[in-house]
Amino acid sequence: MPLARARAALKQVFGYDDFRPGQDEVIGAVLAGEDVLAVMPTGSGKSMCYQLPAIVDGGLTVVVSPLIALMRDQVQQMAHVGVAAATLNSGNGDEANRETLKRIRAGEVSLLFVSPERLAGDGLVSLLASSAVKRLAIDEAHCVSQWGHDFRPEYRQLARLRSALGNVQVVALTATADAATRSDIADQLFASPPRIVVHSFDRPNLHLRFEAKDKPRSQIADFLDRHRGSNGIIYAGSRDKTEKLADWLTGRGVRALAYHAGLDPATRAARQDVFLQEDGIVIVATIAFGMGINKPDVRFVCHADLPSGVEAYYQEIGRAGRDGLPAETLTLYGIEDFAFRRRQIDDKAIGEAQRKLEHRRLSAMIDLAEAVTCRRQALLAYFGETSGPCGACDLCQGGAELVDASVDAQKVLSAVVRSGQRYGAGHLVDILRGEASETVRRQGHDKLKTFGVGAARGAHEWRTVIRQLFAAGALAEASQEHGGFCLTESGEAILFGRETIALRKIKAEPVRRSRSAAREARTDGLDENAASLFEALRALRREIARDEGVAAYMVFPDRTLIEMAETRPATLAEMREVQGVGERKLSLYGEAFLEKIAEVG
Structure with a gap:
């Protein structure tokens, strides 16, 4: 049975006893020769759905991937488990690319990673057409759809490639695709309707939290204090903000690096390598960072500004906890984010149907931020799943409730009208609280009937009411240029x-959450001795990774080190039973880790 052979290869090559949820269905369909469109959450092991079939039944699998860093990362991973993989990209150099082409002609490559741009030229397509390609795997397949949140026109060329290769088997994978996007992907990439597998979007190991902005840097600092020494990503809304926030965190003793599209390619590549290869690095980035980042031990993702939509939010937080261990997310948002995102959509040169769709997506993101019931329940509902309360998100743990706020709303709305419908939140709060600021006096707004009607409430409370009224659509921007x-x-x-x-x-x-709770999440509740051994194994892993010039998790992921710390294997046979220890890694690293376990005791 093909699936039985795949399960045996999973253990021998990768060191895992069984598939993650959903993998067996997709891998079984691929090995049966079916065209497949798989929608699986980030961290569910989508790449295994084309890697393992290539190992089991041979032939050449061409993997289309959008980022050079991701391709290079996967080739290194495959090399570490003894699988022949290669990539053709502009970052290789001419000699390396010539060597890869030679290996393809000789039939020595099982997995070839290429970008959609690279496939635009007829030369490579002709070579692949004569190289007995067995299947075409398309990662980040939502990029092909104009209805997706990350449409890339170059992905539209892939139908031509499929045809040029003789309509070979196609496997398309993505973490986010609603019904309209799935339908568009199927139309664009497949010659006939594929088998569509939609796995649950639930990531129960991710703790979801949203906070309205109130001294955002302090909020971020508090969040990071609970994750000292952990790997994490902070997303910010502009290049300038990533630089300033990274500098500020560095001044607080955090190993923080800024990352954005404005940096030169060499700097971006170097900073991404540091993040992938070392522990305790915080990347402060725009959304230019992250697609395809295959680092399993990211323990937190923080959004310093509201994401553009639920799909983007889901994909970005999905970069945390890919190893299945607990990870924490925090999203900060404010009224300025709502206005900025709406302006972004209105300023785009897009059709009216697309504009309406993007406004609906933004409204769903705002609704998630302002939710009062289970955060995970609301998130899954967006993707068409039903679930009960998770009991673990910020709302389940801390609670929230709706109250009739009509009177407070009328006070705010009256202040807006009486002051001329052109002032921002700060000025309105001063009017409501009876604060006779210079601007209030100059405009004569200390004489308004609404002056001081909200003196019993604090400024933070009134800002919260104004934000919620804007989110609910009771207030709008008076002017894109001047706000208000x-x-x-x-x-x-x-x-x-x-x-x-x-x-x-x-x-x-x-x-x-306390700092100790965050540390317990990272070490999965290890006792003191096991936690000490885990840190020693981490240090050994870091030394090996640095010597080999690879990412630390490519040696062993955190989950494997945790199991070693718990079980303390004393022989290679016992080490072989640890999840994530395949035959090649056992031969490469087994003795070194056994020695460290014996040394620490």
């Missing part, structure tokens, strides 16, 4: 009592 707020039709209906509105009850402080 004006009422919408919904806002007018609330102001004049034709409608009521419920908003989240305001809480003084968010629930914080």
Whole structure:
């Protein structure tokens, strides 16, 4: 049976006893020769769905991937487990690419990683057409769809490649694709309807948290204090912000590196290599960083600004906890994020149908940020899944509730109208609280009927009400150039009592996790001796990775080191039973890790 052979290869080559959920169905269909479109969450092991079939049934599998770094990373991974893989890309150099072409002609490559841009030339396509390609695997397949959140026109060329290769088997994989996107992918990439496998989007090991911005740097600092020594990613909304935030964190003793598209390629590559190869690195990045980053032991992802949509959010937080161990996410958001994202959409040169779609996606992201019930439940519902409360997200742990806020809303809306529908939150808060600032006095707004009507509430509380009214569509931007707020039709209906509105009850402080809890999450509840051994094994892994010039997790992932620390294998036979120790890695590293275990005791 093909699947039985695949399971045996999984153990021998990769050191794993069984498949992750969903992998067996996809791998079984691929080995049966079916065309497959697989939608599986980040961290579920999508790459195994084309790697293992290539190992089991031979032939050449061409893997289309969008990033050079990802291709290089996967080739190194395959080399570490003894699989013949290669990549053709502009970063290799002419001699390396010539050697790869020679190996392809000789039939010595099982997995060839290429970018869609590289396939645009007829020369490579002709070579592949004469090289008995067995299947075409397309990673990040959502990039082919105009309805996806990361459309890339060059992916549209892949149908031509499929045809040129004789309509070979196609396996397309992505972490995020709604029904419209799946349909578009199927139309673009397959000659006939594929088998579509949609695996659960649930990532129960990820702790989800959102916080409204209130001294954002302090919020980020508190979050990072709970993750000292861990690998993590902070996403920021602009290049300048990544630089400034990385410098500020460095000043606080954090090993932080900025990453964005404005850096020269050599600097970007060097910083990505540091992140992949070392422990305790925090990358502060724009969304230019992350697609295809295959680092399993990222323990946290923080968004310093609101993501553009739920699909982007889901893919970005999915870069944490790919090893299945607990990981934490934090998303900060504010009224300025809502306005900025809406302006981004309105300023795009896109069709009206696409603009409406992107506004709907942004509204869903805002709804997730302002949710009052289980965060994970709301996230899964967006992708069409039903679930009960998770019991682990910030809302399940800390709680939130809706209250009738019509009176407070009317106070805010009245202040907006009476002040001329052109002022921002700070000025409105001063009016409501009766703070006679210079601007308030100069404009005569200390004489308004609404001046001081909200003196009993603090500035933070009023800012929260204003933010929620903007999110709910009762307020809109008065001017893209100057900002400020004006009422919408919904806002007018609330102001004049034709409608009521419920908003989240305001809480003084968010629930914080302790530093010790974060450390326990990283070591999966190890006792003191095992945790000490785990850190020693980590240090050994770091030395080996540095000597070999590879990412630390390519030696062994954290999950494997944790099992070693728990079970303390004393022989190579016992080491072989540890998850993630395949035959090649056992021969390469087994003795060194056994010696370290015996040394630490």
